[in-house]
Amino acid sequence: xxxEREVLTWQGFGESVDDLARQVVDDGYEPDVVLxxxxxxxxLGMGLxxxxxxxxxxxxNVEFYTGVDxxxxxxxxxPPVPDVVDLAGLRVLVVDDVADTGLTLRHVQAFxxxxxxxxxxxxxxxxxxxxxxxxxxxxxxxxxxxxxxxxRSPLVQRSRD
Amino acid sequence: xxxEREVLTWQGFGESVDDLARQVVDDGYEPDVVLxxxxxxxxLGMGLxxxxxxxxxxxxNVEFYTGVDxxxxxxxxxPPVPDVVDLAGLRVLVVDDVADTGLTLRHVQAFxxxxxxxxxxxxxxxxxxxxxxxxxxxxxxxxxxxxxxxxRSPLVQRSRD
Numbered sequence: 678x679x680x681e682r683e684v685l686t687w688q689g690f691g692e693s694v695d696d697l698a699r700q701v702v703d704d705g706y707e708p709d710v711v712l713x714x715x716x717x718x719x720x721l722g723m724g725l726x727x728x729x730x731x732x733x734x735x736x737x738n739v740e741f742y743t744g745v746d747x748x749x750x751x752x753x754x755x756p757p758v759p760d761v762v763d764l765a766g767l768r769v770l771v772v773d774d775v776a777d778t779g780l781t782l783r784h785v786q787a788f789x790x791x792x793x794x795x796x797x798x799x800x801x802x803x804x805x806x807x808x809x810x811x812x813x814x815x816x817x818x819x820x821x822x823x824x825x826x827x828x829r830s831p832l833v834q835r836s837r838d
Numbered sequence: 839x840x841x842e843r844e845v846l847t848w849q850g851f852g853e854s855v856d857d858l859a860r861q862v863v864d865d866g867y868e869p870d871v872v873l874x875x876x877x878x879x880x881x882l883g884m885g886l887x888x889x890x891x892x893x894x895x896x897x898x899n900v901e902f903y904t905g906v907d908x909x910x911x912x913x914x915x916x917p918p919v920p921d922v923v924d925l926a927g928l929r930v931l932v933v934d935d936v937a938d939t940g941l942t943l944r945h946v947q948a949f950x951x952x953x954x955x956x957x958x959x960x961x962x963x964x965x966x967x968x969x970x971x972x973x974x975x976x977x978x979x980x981x982x983x984x985x986x987x988x989x990r991s992p993l994v995q996r997s998r999d
Contacts, residue, residue, distance in 0.1 A: 690848060691848040699993065702993045707994075715887070719884035720880060722880060723878070729993065732877070732901060733916055733917060733918065734880065734897050734899060735897055736874070736880075757894065757924035760921065831888060832890065834891055
């Protein structure tokens with residue numbers, strides 16, 4: 678595990694959108710719907726939808742959870758969960774900011790896979806250790822990535838029961 | 839109607855997120871869920887969710903449609919449409935990139951309003967002619983706004999039946 682940091686600016690993010698859209702087009706993939714993994718995948722999902730002329734977007738909330746007596750963190754979906762029937766028969770592009778462990782991408786692939794015609798994945802950064810190798814990625818890195826949307830603390834800390 | 843153009847960069851967009859998040863915090867509004875209007879609202883929805891420590895995001899697809907024999911464009915929702923029951927009793931922050939005519943924001947407000955505890959709206963740009971005055975906006979303008987995500991043509995043009 679590297680202790681390096683990779684700092685992404687908003688401008689750099691814009692370049693990643695252009696590059697990833699080009700990869701998808703050159704690959705001949707024509708998604709019907711872009712499914713963004715919240716929170717970090719929404720900006721990329723939006724950018725790719727415009728570049729690929731896709732009008733239908735959906736969002737799925739995935740968070741890592743360590744349950745009582747559990748040693749491993751597992752990804753879980755938080756509400757609102759999209760109705761998977763709405764994705765039936767469609768070509769889906771699943772989008773996130775980073776494939777780190779890859780468990781989130783794998784979880785969302787599994788969520789879709791029984792229903793959709795095809796699912797492919799796109800991320801800004803892919804880490805070599807990811808259990809899923811994304812179909813499209815902008816950069817490979819071992820470093821800790823500081824995204825412009827998540828590198829600072831929230832302005833407020835919300836209490837949760 | 840102005841013929842001026844306002845060009846927003848990704849960097850400028852980042853500044854708008856910071857400013858809007860501060861407005862929401864200073865106003866004391868604590869949303870439970872951020873509902874982004876696709877396509878243009880997703881990046882702002884994501885940015886505000888991180889800054890406001892909101893974990894739950896949803897997306898609604900709204901497009902303007904001119905039906906046969908209709909003179910007026912009306913906003914319609916495209917699938918996947920979120921299940922409004924998932925929003926029941928929640929404080930919602932509805933987010934878009936621009937309040938132009940304001941009809942989209944009004945449509946989404948109406949979609950939520952019978953179910954949610956409260957709905958407020960945030961946009962990057964608000965136009966004076968908008969039928970809805972957003973609760974939070976970064977800039978007021980009459981100009982045509984070129985957003986970094988939508989100012990260029992798509993890389994591909996998808997045919998639609």
